[in-house]
Amino acid sequence: MDTIKITVNGTAYEVPEGGTVLEACRAAGVDIPTLCYDSRTEPYGACRLCVVEIEKLRGFPVSCTTPVEGGMAIRTDTDEIREIRRSIVELLLAAGEHDCISCEASGICTLQKLAYDFGIDKPRFELEKTDKLVDDGNPFILRDDRKCVRCGRCIRACHEVRGQGVIDLVNRGYDARVGTVFDRPLHEVDCAFCGECIQACPVGALLDKKSRFKGRDADTEKVKSTCSYCGVGCQTVLHVADGKVVRVSGAEDVPPNYGMLCVKGRFGFDAYQHPDRLTTPLIRVRPDDSVVYNREDLVDLTFRRATWNEALDYTVKRLTEIIEKNGPDSFAMASSARATNESNYAAMKFARMVIGTNNVDHCARA
Ligand code: SF4
Numbered sequence: 360m361d362t363i364k365i366t367v368n369g370t371a372y373e374v375p376e377g378g379t380v381l382e383a384c385r386a387a388g389v390d391i392p393t394l395c396y397d398s399r400t401e402p403y404g405a406c407r408l409c410v411v412e413i414e415k416l417r418g419f420p421v422s423c424t425t426p427v428e429g430g431m432a433i434r435t436d437t438d439e440i441r442e443i444r445r446s447i448v449e450l451l452l453a454a455g456e457h458d459c460i461s462c463e464a465s466g467i468c469t470l471q472k473l474a475y476d477f478g479i480d481k482p483r484f485e486l487e488k489t490d491k492l493v494d495d496g497n498p499f500i501l502r503d504d505r506k507c508v509r510c511g512r513c514i515r516a517c518h519e520v521r522g523q524g525v526i527d528l529v530n531r532g533y534d535a536r537v538g539t540v541f542d543r544p545l546h547e548v549d550c551a552f553c554g555e556c557i558q559a560c561p562v563g564a565l566l567d568k569k570s571r572f573k574g575r576d577a578d579t580e581k582v583k584s585t586c587s588y589c590g591v592g593c594q595t596v597l598h599v600a601d602g603k604v605v606r607v608s609g610a611e612d613v614p615p616n617y618g619m620l621c622v623k624g625r626f627g628f629d630a631y632q633h634p635d636r637l638t639t640p641l642i643r644v645r646p647d648d649s650v651v652y653n654r655e656d657l658v659d660l661t662f663r664r665a666t667w668n669e670a671l672d673y674t675v676k677r678l679t680e681i682i683e684k685n686g687p688d689s690f691a692m693a694s695s696a697r698a699t700n701e702s703n704y705a706a707m708k709f710a711r712m713v714i715g716t717n718n719v720d721h722c723a724r725a
């Protein structure tokens with residue numbers, strides 16, 4: 360990888376060539392606060408929190424959109440820079456209605472952290488509050504405009520990460536806010552309810568409605584898992600409180616989904632702890648608990664819980680009997696798109712190599 364030499368706050372660093380001043384500073388181990396920056400989307404330059412000073416450049420360039428060049432002398436933490444950042448945070452706090460006490464994002468909110476880091480007790484400014492929308496008209500996503508900092512991350516996530524493009528900035532200036540075409544509710548536009556916008560939001564303006572008041576981030580244990588709704592195998596983080604999954608987020612930085620999820624993976628977590636969920640094998644039995652062997656016996660039947668050994672022994676016995684009596688082609692293997700490729704491969708091999716039939720089918724067959 361080609362590198363360039365820069366100095367940051369008087370110290371010399373060698374960093375990868377290309378990219379932005381923000382990325383170069385972070386590569387050098389110097390952090391710069393950001394709010395609108397999202398490494399997965401094009402630089403946007405909306406919040407201006409990431410301003411720096413660069414020798415021979417006038418003013419305070421925004422580091423997340425300024426290309427880095429060899430020989431740059433960058434300053435990230437002067438009194439003037441701190442004052443600019445502090446004023447931005449105060450204006451954002453003054454423009455919204457931030458009640459951290461009941462906010463789901465408390466503890467992981469970037470604005471809250473910035474306010475704390477700058478020691479802001481109460482913003483110096485008072486701004487007139489405009490009517491702010493609370494969009495509660497769909498089953499999954501709550502948009503609370505009172506807490507929105509207009510960073511545009513949800514919009515870019517919807518357009519550039521998800522590729523859906525159903526939300527955008529509407530109105531101008533102080534009245535600008537995130538909305539849909541003709542302000543129609545999300546379920547009336549082409550929203551996929553993937554929740555990518557929730558995951559991208561750095562504050563508490565977008566919430567997973569099903570998770571609300573069930574456990575903030577600090578109150579939940581994070582368990583890495585694999586979504587079982589289909590064979591893509593998206594990597595998830597289950598947020599668990601009191602032994603129950605209360606929220607699911609996409610695991611970032613790992614394939615195949617890099618944080619993205621679909622509506623089932625993100626919001627379909629009720630099924631994991633539903634009382635009807637099968638947790639043991641079941642064997643179909645007669646009322647007197649005797650096992651059913653023939654189709655003619657399929658009357659007045661019930662299911663009995665079984666151990667895996669019992670269920671596997673029963674399956675082996677029945678398959679052996681059927682194949683001995685009717686031949687291997689009396690057997691068919693129907694596999695599932697919800698299983699992994701590896702499981703489907705093993706199922707196919709089992710049918711062809713162990714049973715001896717080519718009767719193999721799958722629900723994802725076109
Ligand atoms: S969005 Fe952040 S700053 Fe606003 S109320 Fe929630 S936690 Fe507090």
Ligand code: SF4
Pocket residue numbers: 516517521523524525526545549550551552553554555556557
């Ligand atoms: S849920 Fe997905 S499709 Fe709907 S607005 Fe959010 S990012 Fe866009």
Ligand code: SF4
Pocket residue numbers: 506507508509510511512513514537559560561562564565
């Ligand atoms: S809803 Fe969240 S992500 Fe979207 S613009 Fe507002 S603060 Fe940014």
Ligand code: FES
Pocket residue numbers: 392393394395396403404405406407408409410421422423424
């Ligand atoms: S992070 Fe650079 S302008 Fe927002």
